[in-house]
Amino acid sequence: MNPARPVLTAGRVQVLTLLAAWAAWEGLARSGWLYSGVVPSSLLVLRALASQLASGEFYRHLAVTLGEVGVGFAVASLAGVAVGLALGARRVLGAVLDPYVQAIATTPKIVFLPIAMLVFGVGPESKAALGALSGFFPVVISTEAGMRLMSPVHVRVGRSFNLSPRQMVTKIYLPSLVRPIVSGMRLGLGVTVIGVLLGEIKLSNTGLGFLAIEHYNHYRVPEMYALLLVIFALAVAVNALMSRLAGD
Amino acid sequence: MTHDRTLLARLAGLAGLVLGLEALVGGGLVSPWVLAPPTEIARAVPGLLRDEDLPRMVLITLGETLAATTLAAAIGVAAGYLLFVCRPLGRAYEPWLGALFAAPTVLLYPLFLVVFGRSLATIVAMGVVTGAIPIIIKMREGLLGVPRVLLDVGRSFKLTEAALVRKILVPAAAPTIFTGFRLGLIYALVNVVGVEFLIDLGGLGRLVSDLYYRYQIPAMYAVILCIVGVSLVVFRGLGALEARIRTT
Numbered sequence: 001m002n003p004a005r006p007v008l009t010a011g012r013v014q015v016l017t018l019l020a021a022w023a024a025w026e027g028l029a030r031s032g033w034l035y036s037g038v039v040p041s042s043l044l045v046l047r048a049l050a051s052q053l054a055s056g057e058f059y060r061h062l063a064v065t066l067g068e069v070g071v072g073f074a075v076a077s078l079a080g081v082a083v084g085l086a087l088g089a090r091r092v093l094g095a096v097l098d099p100y101v102q103a104i105a106t107t108p109k110i111v112f113l114p115i116a117m118l119v120f121g122v123g124p125e126s127k128a129a130l131g132a133l134s135g136f137f138p139v140v141i142s143t144e145a146g147m148r149l150m151s152p153v154h155v156r157v158g159r160s161f162n163l164s165p166r167q168m169v170t171k172i173y174l175p176s177l178v179r180p181i182v183s184g185m186r187l188g189l190g191v192t193v194i195g196v197l198l199g200e201i202k203l204s205n206t207g208l209g210f211l212a213i214e215h216y217n218h219y220r221v222p223e224m225y226a227l228l229l230v231i232f233a234l235a236v237a238v239n240a241l242m243s244r245l246a247g248d
Numbered sequence: 249m250t251h252d253r254t255l256l257a258r259l260a261g262l263a264g265l266v267l268g269l270e271a272l273v274g275g276g277l278v279s280p281w282v283l284a285p286p287t288e289i290a291r292a293v294p295g296l297l298r299d300e301d302l303p304r305m306v307l308i309t310l311g312e313t314l315a316a317t318t319l320a321a322a323i324g325v326a327a328g329y330l331l332f333v334c335r336p337l338g339r340a341y342e343p344w345l346g347a348l349f350a351a352p353t354v355l356l357y358p359l360f361l362v363v364f365g366r367s368l369a370t371i372v373a374m375g376v377v378t379g380a381i382p383i384i385i386k387m388r389e390g391l392l393g394v395p396r397v398l399l400d401v402g403r404s405f406k407l408t409e410a411a412l413v414r415k416i417l418v419p420a421a422a423p424t425i426f427t428g429f430r431l432g433l434i435y436a437l438v439n440v441v442g443v444e445f446l447i448d449l450g451g452l453g454r455l456v457s458d459l460y461y462r463y464q465i466p467a468m469y470a471v472i473l474c475i476v477g478v479s480l481v482v483f484r485g486l487g488a489l490e491a492r493i494r495t496t
Contacts, residue, residue: 013340114460
């Protein structure tokens, strides 16, 4: 006889939870406990989702956001790896700058948005800059930590072959740093997306973040929820993709 | 490098940075409307203390963060324990929690804005949501990591379930649980300041936004530096507290 299978498998719990959450949402929507429209029926949200995905306007804003994220992430990765290598290779530099890097790394980056807007204006450039600033720190910290953990034997081999600093970077450092750099970039991409979207929400006239807060300002609640769902799904998908690339 | 010399080098680096920034603006290379010279930032501080009640803003932000973290800890400890005791629930929700932890949860703030309106409740709620996730994850992880042997010893002494939790589970899982509290507090702080900035309400984040709109650039820089300082103090304070708890 087969051993009794547990009734509560993880998959069943997940399905039940989703159903319960949906039922609770619908119940709340119909209960009249909250101001009307605060919790719209899921059908309304789905309809709003379909109409947004069918509109050209959505894709125009999506393209702007993706462009900002792309530029911000590229800058964050390149600058982050370069600075991380420098801080890790030169212990003195690391010892001197580490506390400053850590101080800014734990600060909410969104408060630097006004500075980005003073430098780059209120357009997409300042959102890309905020994204770059947000993504920079995880990459720096992960790269520097990777340098610290690198096998000293490899470094000594490189030195004994009299490699130039450039050869040290390309032949010794980077190959053994692939994992920490990729995992830093994964975290970096996540916060770059957040930085860009929050920047758009605060002050902008284009991008998905702007579109979401426009819906809010005009009290188009189902449209706002639908857009938040899309944004959330995109962010989770991007993160899952990076996790797969990083092999975590 | 000795500790004193590192500290000296750090201070020298900071002094060099301050002088460099001053020279950049003084020499006309960068507009003072983009980069406030350090002397101007220092000169803005008395005005901030007098007109903007800066210490009270710090207390408001810290108060919101503390309220959010306390609620997040209560929810996180209970939920984490439940997910530990009820294994199928734990297995079902663990991947979701991981995805949520990496997802841009702060983007859900318009949802709370719709429910609570533009109030401190929205700020605290956002802090609770973002702070509770790492606490739940770490609570469950810590409890799952307690070696079986310890529990068996407890059972062989015929401890009651409550005593087992109090005398064995919690002390053995404490380091991981504390990591959860630390992450929760940092996430709550970052999101509290971020939402303050976004919805122009509350303490330090609101003040940065205000000063930007009023174009008081040196004062704005001073408050941003204050936010960096507050996050550093919170971050370092937690590290010191943790070290002290571990050694006693």
